[in-house]
Amino acid sequence: xxxxxxxxxxxxxxxxxxxxxxxxxxxxxxxxxxxxxxxxxxxxxxxxxxxxxxxxxxxxxxxxxxxxxxxxxxxxxxxxxxxxxxxxxxxxxxxxxxxxxxxxxxxxxxxxxxxxxxxxxxxxxxxxxxxxxxxxxx
Amino acid sequence: xxxxxxxxxxxxxxxxxxxxxxxxxxxxxxxxxxxxxxxxxxxxxxxxxxxxxxxxxxxxxxxxxxxxxxxxxxxxxxxxxxxxxxxxxxxxxxxxxxxxxxxxxxxxxxxxxxxxxxxxxxxxxxxxxxxxxxxxxxxxxxxxxxxxxxxxxxxxxxxxxxxxxxxxxxxxxxxxxxxxxxxxxxxxxxxxxxxxxxxxxxxxxxxxxxxxxxxxxxxxxxxxxxxxxxxxxxxxxxxxxxxxx
Numbered sequence: 001x002x003x004x005x006x007x008x009x010x011x012x013x014x015x016x017x018x019x020x021x022x023x024x025x026x027x028x029x030x031x032x033x034x035x036x037x038x039x040x041x042x043x044x045x046x047x048x049x050x051x052x053x054x055x056x057x058x059x060x061x062x063x064x065x066x067x068x069x070x071x072x073x074x075x076x077x078x079x080x081x082x083x084x085x086x087x088x089x090x091x092x093x094x095x096x097x098x099x100x101x102x103x104x105x106x107x108x109x110x111x112x113x114x115x116x117x118x119x120x121x122x123x124x125x126x127x128x129x130x131x132x133x134x135x136x137x138x
Numbered sequence: 139x140x141x142x143x144x145x146x147x148x149x150x151x152x153x154x155x156x157x158x159x160x161x162x163x164x165x166x167x168x169x170x171x172x173x174x175x176x177x178x179x180x181x182x183x184x185x186x187x188x189x190x191x192x193x194x195x196x197x198x199x200x201x202x203x204x205x206x207x208x209x210x211x212x213x214x215x216x217x218x219x220x221x222x223x224x225x226x227x228x229x230x231x232x233x234x235x236x237x238x239x240x241x242x243x244x245x246x247x248x249x250x251x252x253x254x255x256x257x258x259x260x261x262x263x264x265x266x267x268x269x270x271x272x273x274x275x276x277x278x279x280x281x282x283x284x285x286x287x288x289x290x291x292x293x294x295x296x297x298x299x300x301x302x303x304x305x306x307x308x309x310x311x312x313x314x315x316x317x318x319x320x321x322x323x324x325x326x327x328x329x330x331x332x333x334x335x336x337x338x339x340x341x342x343x344x345x346x347x348x349x350x351x352x353x354x355x356x357x358x359x360x361x362x363x364x365x366x367x368x369x370x371x372x373x374x375x376x377x378x379x380x381x382x383x
Contacts, residue, residue: 010156010159010160011159013142013144013148013159014142016142017237019140019141021237032226035222035226039219042215042381046215068375068377072374075370075371079363079370081140082168084140084141085158085160086144086158088150089159097172107183110187111189111191112190114190119193
């Protein structure tokens with residue numbers, strides 16, 4: 001078998017494709033193990049959901065989100081070969097995605113504010129979370 | 139895997155060559171995927187905003203606890219883990235197809251494209267089962283003092299806060315946004331999977347017909363691969379937002 005060669009004027013420096021599949025399988029195991037850790041944490045939240053504090057729940061969910069970002073990094077960098085492209089190109093993809101930092105913070109904060117305004121009638125009364133019906137009556 | 143050796147001091151912007159060292163088709167696929175990432179991002183962030191704005195949201199461990207042929211066994215996270223591993227595995231077979239393409243090995247590309255197509259169809263089958271189960275599986279809901287049987291749809295959410303009714307805890311209607319976001323976002327993702335399977339079938343046929351051998355390169359497989367990996371990438375975030383947290 002001869003490696004592919006194409007005369008593409010856009011590609012000045014031809015990549016070397018002679019490497020094996022070792023890295024692909026390594027990343028497969030990395031993704032699988034990260035997913036299993038995520039599932040273990042998710043199961044921990046399910047099993048202990050009522051016994052652990054708000055801070056523990058929130059930090060576990062935060063850790064799961066960080067593991068998800070790690071998986072995304074490996075998929076984009078290795079499976080989609082973005083890590084093999086030149087820096088100029090990597091930057092045109094990754095820099096616009098920084099917009100998500102504002103996007104996520106601003107909108108989740110907005111949702112939270114919306115909830116607080118509803119629970120307090122726009123800040124005019126102390127926060128009362130409405131229940132559909134008082135417990136213990138029927 | 140591939141590596142590109144670039145001489146030190148290369149002047150990318152001095153003209154006469156592409157400053158990205160990558161073909162036009164691949165650049166455009168990347169920019170399409172970036173815009174698609176913003177579309178999915180906007181959907182998921184909108185879902186997060188609504189979820190943050192209400193006092194009660196359905197517990198995913200409660201809603202997604204079924205498994206085919208397991209009856210009423212309580213198996214939280216099990217089925218969605220299967221779907222996740224199917225998609226990760228089909229991503230691996232896709233990147234192996236790209237690798238075989240680099241070696242100009244037509245038989246290898248055919249084999250791995252076929253496995254990738256099967257993985258995509260398996261994922262779609264799982265999603266069809268999950269949707270059917272959610273829509274047709276009914277639960278007791280207390281509506282205006284009377285018990286009704288509700289499935290999970292875009293207009294009905296039987297997973298609201300529980301209240302005591304005739305000595306038993308019964309769910310009340312939850313925010314209807316739950317079904318809308320769940321079916322909307324997993325549906326939009328599922329449609330991407332479906333389009334990806336169609337694209338992969340076209341690529342499989344073109345490989346079999348020897349089109350890429352005539353062309354001298356398998357770059358179309360790389361472009362289809364970018365799209366397919368993106369579908370897996372989006373699922374990683376859908377999995378996080380709907381099932382894990």
